[in-house]
Amino acid sequence: MTRESEIIERLAAEQTLAAEELSILLTTDDKTAEERLRSLAAETAQRIYGNEIYIRGLIEFTNYCKNDCYYCGIRRSNARAQRYRLTKEQILACCKEGYGLGFRTFVLQGGEDLYFTDARICELVAAIKEQYPDCAVTLSVGEKTRESYQAYFDAGADRYLLRHETADEAHYGKLHPAEMSFANRVRCLKDLKEIGYQTGCGFMVGSPHQTVETLYADLKFIREFQPEMVGIGPFIPQQDTPFGDRAAGTLRMTLRLLSIIRLLHPHVLLPATTALGTIHPKGREMGILAGANVVMPNLSPVNVREKYKLYDNKICTGDEAAECRFCMQRRMESIGYRVVTDRGDYKED
Ligand code: 5AD
Numbered sequence: 001m002t003r004e005s006e007i008i009e010r011l012a013a014e015q016t017l018a019a020e021e022l023s024i025l026l027t028t029d030d031k032t033a034e035e036r037l038r039s040l041a042a043e044t045a046q047r048i049y050g051n052e053i054y055i056r057g058l059i060e061f062t063n064y065c066k067n068d069c070y071y072c073g074i075r076r077s078n079a080r081a082q083r084y085r086l087t088k089e090q091i092l093a094c095c096k097e098g099y100g101l102g103f104r105t106f107v108l109q110g111g112e113d114l115y116f117t118d119a120r121i122c123e124l125v126a127a128i129k130e131q132y133p134d135c136a137v138t139l140s141v142g143e144k145t146r147e148s149y150q151a152y153f154d155a156g157a158d159r160y161l162l163r164h165e166t167a168d169e170a171h172y173g174k175l176h177p178a179e180m181s182f183a184n185r186v187r188c189l190k191d192l193k194e195i196g197y198q199t200g201c202g203f204m205v206g207s208p209h210q211t212v213e214t215l216y217a218d219l220k221f222i223r224e225f226q227p228e229m230v231g232i233g234p235f236i237p238q239q240d241t242p243f244g245d246r247a248a249g250t251l252r253m254t255l256r257l258l259s260i261i262r263l264l265h266p267h268v269l270l271p272a273t274t275a276l277g278t279i280h281p282k283g284r285e286m287g288i289l290a291g292a293n294v295v296m297p298n299l300s301p302v303n304v305r306e307k308y309k310l311y312d313n314k315i316c317t318g319d320e321a322a323e324c325r326f327c328m329q330r331r332m333e334s335i336g337y338r339v340v341t342d343r344g345d346y347k348e349d
């Protein structure tokens with residue numbers, strides 16, 4: 001047995017990985033090992049979720065943001081971003097269309113927009129839950145107080161996505177201005193979990209200053225935090241940000257990390273992200289074949305899609321919700337999977 005295959009078999013059997021083993025798995029050129037990692041991860045996902053892929057309807061409802069993260073195209077200092085926010089009516093119209101298309105989870109994602117006060121967010125969540133009691137509502141609106149998170153939860157929100165971005169404090173400081181801190185990020189994630197949300201953390205692959213050591217810290221953080229969901233996708237530069245001339249994260253790295261996360265956390269909900277579909281035309285399909293089990297097609301109105309540009313060259317900006325929905329279905333069927341129209345909750349043993 002090669003060193004690589006030893007590491008992979010033990011990772012799959014015991015859900016363990018040491019730092020130097022991660023380094024080997026991320027850098028090996030051994031094609032057999034790479035394929036074994038991928039196929040074991042895909043089998044693991046299939047053992048728990050079968051060939052079913054969960055779909056979530058993503059509604060990007062505001063691109064105003066008070067934060068200034070160096071990597072993100074909707075950071076407040078980007079004067080070139082054309083700002084928009086959807087009205088409650090527009091958001092509910094997205095849900096209506098999405099419901100008709102079979103979506104049973106709506107993800108409300110936006111920048112940290114002060115217009116959307118707790119009262120407005122609660123009103124939105126309550127309206128969606130009232131009209132679609134059989135649907136899950138996922139919020140992805142950034143760092144808030146525990147009281148805010150509790151209020152959204154009481155209004156009916158089920159899940160919350162807040163990527164930790166990096167679990168290495170020094171690295172965190174290189175991606176964010178000084179007013180943001182890893183400590184507060186973790187505080188938020190812990191509050192969310194304690195309140196009772198199904199919670200997602202995650203990070204970008206290939207973000208500036210990322211190393212094998214920071215990635216190992218990410219895996220360790222995920223291990224300790226035990227989220228229900230993990231969102232990872234390649235970093236992609238956005239030209240109007242401080243990292244506009246950096247290299248993008250690679251397909252190869254992202255796929256390997258998806259597989260490693262699947263093997264470490266067999267049950268976790270793991271999306272093949274839009275960013276992965278952006279760096280390669282078949283990126284999302286390859287993500288599923290590497291162990292992902294969730295896709296999140298866009299439900300936002302076409303006239304705002306181009307504006308929610310966290311990174312350059314984002315796909316699907318010209319496609320109607322229905323087109324994305326059926327495109328996704330075809331894509332999944334082309335690789336032997338099927339999209340299912342239920343809430344797609346985390347499966348316990
Ligand atoms: N490339 C890839 N992903 C990005 N995100 C923000 N900016 C970029 C970028 N340039 C990710 C962050 C954030 C999520 C909503 O999008 O990880 O948490």
Ligand code: FES
Nearest residue numbers: 316319324327328
């Ligand atoms: Fe949007 Fe294919 S998923 S066009």
